[in-house]
Amino acid sequence: xxxxxxxxxxxxxxxxxxxxARALTKRGRKQAGSVGRWxxxxxxxxxxxxxxxxxxxxQTAKGxxxxxxxxxxxxxxxxxxxxxxEAGWPGGKRSVLIVGHQPTLGEAAARLLGLRGGLxxxxxxxxxxxxxxxxxxxxxxxxxxxxGGRG
Numbered sequence: 001x002x003x004x005x006x007x008x009x010x011x012x013x014x015x016x017x018x019x020x021a022r023a024l025t026k027r028g029r030k031q032a033g034s035v036g037r038w039x040x041x042x043x044x045x046x047x048x049x050x051x052x053x054x055x056x057x058x059q060t061a062k063g064x065x066x067x068x069x070x071x072x073x074x075x076x077x078x079x080x081x082x083x084x085x086e087a088g089w090p091g092g093k094r095s096v097l098i099v100g101h102q103p104t105l106g107e108a109a110a111r112l113l114g115l116r117g118g119l120x121x122x123x124x125x126x127x128x129x130x131x132x133x134x135x136x137x138x139x140x141x142x143x144x145x146x147x148g149g150r151g
Contacts, residue, residue, distance in 0.1 A: 002095035002130045003087050005105045009124035009144065011056035019076060024059045031124030031144035036063025038147040039126060050074060050086060051099040061099040074100050080107035090131040112136050
């Protein structure tokens, strides 16, 4: 199984509808598009894409250019355990891409690597993990700036 943790791209600081209504900035839309295109070239059709119900996460997921499902359990208040459970990690039958939030994604990444605490995942960045024969490894990290989105 493989798992990609993709942090939502840069978003507005505040929105009239509250935290869940915060939209991506112009820079954030560019970040989501560049990382989304990078991912799209590498993912086959068997991947499941899940996103937080927050507007900024859904807008980031749209940068991938394929269908995705919003899940309440992946919202800003989610914990690392919920993220990994929703992904079906590590024994799921399909690979999963999750678009979510910091610090939760950083905590999930640290757990996957056997570290305590959390790691900083930059806005718009995607961390790609794989599990094979009981071992977990970090396959790739793509930052929006490297993908052409000026992170």
